[in-house]
Amino acid sequence: MNTTYIVIAVLVAVFLVVLTIYLMGFKNWLVWAVSEAEKVLGSGTGQLKLRLVYDMAVARFPILAKIMPFKVFSNMVDAALKIMNEMIKSNSAIAETITNKIEGEDDEI
Template structure:
């Protein structure tokens, strides 16, 4: 009983944290699946751009693994639902979008490859 009394603030903080996390998860799942997918695709665009910046061109499988590792860390529950093939298709879509951005936006190109090697 003394343990509860001495650590009441920690217990209350944990309960509040669990309530906030549960609410965030509930709100995300409550969204339509197209909205969830749009958020994942937007995140994948950021991830493939980061992988391109860090690993450069000609490292396709390594970049795919890099993005997949980030993905399973960020979206653990989705990683359990979709297959690796479906994930690869989503990454290909994000890569196509990134390539278009690199062609049409010099600022993005300089962000990804400041030396102009791509």
């Protein structure tokens, strides 16, 4: 009986480690997806960007998208947005890539 509990505990531990690694990869992917959505749709389009990122996630991670409630997904996207904004503030090359603007460039033609 002790052996059964040990085997179950080990299997649960392995599952949790694999799940954690998978979610870490998913979080990194979300930062990329949010950045891509920002490039495509620009600022002020929050709900459209959320929908685009969700559609991308369903295509890329079908199992995770099916088991994760949308509210949890939305919260993870918010966290990814914070990371992206920190990256934009701390690195002008990233800011230029995401916003497609060069410092000093006028929008007028």
